[in-house]
Amino acid sequence: MRVFSIQHDRHGLTEVERISADVDGVAARMCSLPDVTGAVVLSTCNRVEVLLDTTGHAANTDLRAALDAQFAEPPAWDLYLGEAALGHLFRVASGLDSMVVGEREIAGQLKRALADAQAAGHTSLPLTIAVDEALRTSRRIANETALEGAGRSVVGVGLSLMGVEDWTRATATIVGTGSYAGAVVAALRHKGVAHIRVHSASGRGSTFADSHDLEHVATLDDALAGTDIVVTCRGLGSPVITPAHVAGPMRLLDLSLQRDVDPAVARVPGTVVVDLASIQASIQPCYAEDTRRAEALVQAGVADVMTRLRSRIVDPAVVGLRDTVMGMVADEVARLPQRQLSHDDAALALRRLATRLLHIPSSRARVAAEQGRTEEYLTAMAELYGIGAPETVDPDGLEDAHCPVTNLQVADLDTPDAQEAM
Numbered sequence: 001m002r003v004f005s006i007q008h009d010r011h012g013l014t015e016v017e018r019i020s021a022d023v024d025g026v027a028a029r030m031c032s033l034p035d036v037t038g039a040v041v042l043s044t045c046n047r048v049e050v051l052l053d054t055t056g057h058a059a060n061t062d063l064r065a066a067l068d069a070q071f072a073e074p075p076a077w078d079l080y081l082g083e084a085a086l087g088h089l090f091r092v093a094s095g096l097d098s099m100v101v102g103e104r105e106i107a108g109q110l111k112r113a114l115a116d117a118q119a120a121g122h123t124s125l126p127l128t129i130a131v132d133e134a135l136r137t138s139r140r141i142a143n144e145t146a147l148e149g150a151g152r153s154v155v156g157v158g159l160s161l162m163g164v165e166d167w168t169r170a171t172a173t174i175v176g177t178g179s180y181a182g183a184v185v186a187a188l189r190h191k192g193v194a195h196i197r198v199h200s201a202s203g204r205g206s207t208f209a210d211s212h213d214l215e216h217v218a219t220l221d222d223a224l225a226g227t228d229i230v231v232t233c234r235g236l237g238s239p240v241i242t243p244a245h246v247a248g249p250m251r252l253l254d255l256s257l258q259r260d261v262d263p264a265v266a267r268v269p270g271t272v273v274v275d276l277a278s279i280q281a282s283i284q285p286c287y288a289e290d291t292r293r294a295e296a297l298v299q300a301g302v303a304d305v306m307t308r309l310r311s312r313i314v315d316p317a318v319v320g321l322r323d324t325v326m327g328m329v330a331d332e333v334a335r336l337p338q339r340q341l342s343h344d345d346a347a348l349a350l351r352r353l354a355t356r357l358l359h360i361p362s363s364r365a366r367v368a369a370e371q372g373r374t375e376e377y378l379t380a381m382a383e384l385y386g387i388g389a390p391e392t393v394d395p396d397g398l399e400d401a402h403c404p405v406t407n408l409q410v411a412d413l414d415t416p417d418a419q420e421a422m
Contacts, residue, residue: 001130002060003080003088004050004067007097010078012258017178019048022071026050027122033058033066038124040117040131042092044109045180049092051085051131053124083306086130090298093134094141096291107138126309133308137301144297145290154255154279155180155187155231161274161282162251164229167191173227174198175220175241176234177208180255184231185212199223201240220245229253232260243268328356 006019020043027039030050035058042049050067052058060079068074080088091097093110114131117123141147164170172193174184177200188196197215198205199222209216217223224230224245230252234240239262241252249270254261259275266273332353337345361381368377 001082001085001089001126002052002054002058002063003085004052004064004077005080005088006048006075006077008046009097011076013045013178013256014258015075016045016047018073019043019071019075020045023048026067026070027117027120029066029070030063031122033062035059036063038117038127039122040113040127042110042113044106045183046098046106047092049089051089051127053127083302086134086302086305087298089130090134090137090301093131093138094294094298095138095147096294096298104138104142107135111135129308130305133301133305137297140301141294141297145293147290147294154276155183155253157279157282158231158253158255158274158276159187159191161278162229162253162272164191164251167193170228171195171226172197172229172231173217173223174214175223175230175232175260176200176256177202177204178233178256180231180233181208182212184233184255185214188229188231193229197223197227201234224250232256234260241265246271325357328353332356 006016008016023041023043027041027050030036030039030052035055036052037055038053040051042051052063054063064077064079067077088097093107095104095106098106110131114123114128118128167188170193172188172195174181174196175198177198181198185196195215197217198209198212199217199220200208201220205218206216208214220240224241225247228251230241230250232241232252233255238258240260242262243264246265246268251272252261252265252274254273254275256276261273261275263273265271332349335352336349365377368374
């Protein structure tokens, strides 16, 4: 498993937004490569994750080149491999890598991403297992810790820190139409804000205002005049609101990793500034123990899914062994006389079957001895049959064990259902 990742905290929201705009078709492109057996693409306002199930022959440089061909400017992907990729997936699904730790929306987004991949025929069984187990761990964290309480949206937490007593009488201005803008509108309306304006220097403000039934303001000075609450979500790399823009008491929520509000604004009397750092700082101390518990659950979940995925490596060999043995049994059944069987008939058939089953292992034993691989052969015999194993094989334990293919016990073989399953 490999994960190519663009994340809010390492690459910035502007880069996440750029990659998200051109992510359609990535899964199909990657699945067209001979060494890619499955792809799931998770694209949110905070991150883009390309999850790949690949063969051992896949080269990272080839995969990266195929991904980069989708974009006008190649992204600076972070790459996670193997167990590290699983760990990253589990942390993302559990909201531990979100701007607000424990955020739950990401789990639903990941579930939809998997469903889309399955509908398009782009996923694989190992990828499905990995994502399903990550989502299961996410639910455990939600049930066994208090992080879900912290996992409200970044917008919701930020607004709650602004100290507004009566939202219904407030005028709010949104500056920018970036990733959070739509969520800001929804959160403000949920709190009862009726008068919401929007300004964007990108020229998209008018279209955004029309689609969300807002007032559009062409200039920043006009947008800030007479407003009580300002929410910025531009993130273009330099502050757009300075102390010169603040004439009176104002509350500002800066949702950009690259500040939209000059830090000096916070020193203007009567001004309240809430940014991502203050949002995270307000949450993390309260949930430190829950975060440690969540990290432990993630580690346990990763270990479980690693064990499950490793066990599937031998599935083809187990199925092949079963088919071979059942083929031999069918041959011997066909050779039985077409009359009521005697004890001697049954004994002869069983001895003939046993001889066929033992022929290849016995021949390989001689070859291994001739080639000086006796110890290797004996180790294999101990693994397969318990012959030569240091510990004594418990016959009762073997009787109670289940076959990994049919899930049957030895005692089940006498039942009609079991015979049909064979």
